[in-house]
Amino acid sequence: MHKIDSNIPVSIASENTCVVLPLSRPPSNWSMVDWYWKKICGIPFLLRNIFSLQRSGVNSLIIYSNTENTALHKKLFKENKLTLKLTFETNITEVVRATKNYPTLILNGGALHTKQEIESGMNFTNQPDEALVYPIDRTIMTETLNQIIMGNKVSLTPSSDNQESLINFLPGKNDSHINKPxxxxxxxxxxxxxxxxxxxxxxxxxxxxxxxxxxxxxxxxxxx
Structure with missing residues (x-):
């Protein structure tokens, strides 16, 4: 497992924002590597989201899954067009601990995300675009990540007014979700x-x- 440094979180993005991409489980007859490396217009599903993050100014990313995905990791490490720093984590406690002191952006790994969505999600100073971004409380971060991993729809409850606990969540537009082949x-x-x-x-x-x-x-x- 690729561990996260507890003193210097590697997921620091522009303006000290932590970015987490949890990977939803694929259909039962698909492996993680086959699903997330399935090409869309010539570029694998997972890479499309990572490239969108790069174009949005993200320089490091935590990819969270509750199982080891060695084959997927190897494919990513071979990509010479990746400029951001990747960290793979299977322990949800480590993800929560590494991001707790920073504004955090969580993306739904089961959807394609655009540069516009990501840039909206990384804006913690202004009112977010309610059609794209959902602020959630840090107290439900673990539950949110688990629901994404399971492929379930995340319950979007109103966040508190405590800005220090705020997390922005990008569920993805309805027509951008990838749930079946x-x-x-x-x-x-x-x-x-x-x-x-x-x-x-x-x-x-x-x-x-x-x-x-x-x-x-x-x-x-x-x-x-």
Whole structure:
């Protein structure tokens, strides 16, 4: 297990924000590495979220799972485009302890997150975008992480007014969740449509948009 330094939390992101990405359990017939390394427009599911974090200014990240995932760790360590520092943790107590003195952002690992969402979640000084970000009390951090790991919907109870206990949670937009294998194809289509590749005319698909498609797919596969 990759342990967290108790004196210097490695999850310090921009403006001393700790970022935690708990990984939900995949369907029973999928392994963690196969699920989170399943590609969406050429980039593995997990990497897409990590690259979005990098683009948002995050320089270190705790990836939490309640089981060891050696194969997944090895794949991540081989990625030369990763610039943030990764820490893998299987002990929820360590995650809570390492983040307790810092503003904390928790992402739902079972959804795709955009740069816009993450930047909203890292803003602890202004009123968050209520459509994207949910402030929660630190007292329910353990319960929140456990619910994400189990793949359950997190109960979003109002937070207290104590800013020191505040955590921002990004559940992910409803249409960005990946719960079953066919959701990967849905996200693939969503990304292409979001890039302007949704016109179905024969001319657009076969001639006029050919080079546009090639360039767009290239940039979709380019994390930075």
């Amino acid at each position: 066919e959701d990967f194809f849905i996200q693939h289509k969503n990304l292409l449509q979001g890039s302007g590749l949704s016109n179905d005319s024969f001319m657009d698909k076969t001639i006029t948009r050919f080079f546009s498609r090639q360039l767009t797919r290239f940039f979709l596969k380019t994390p930075l």
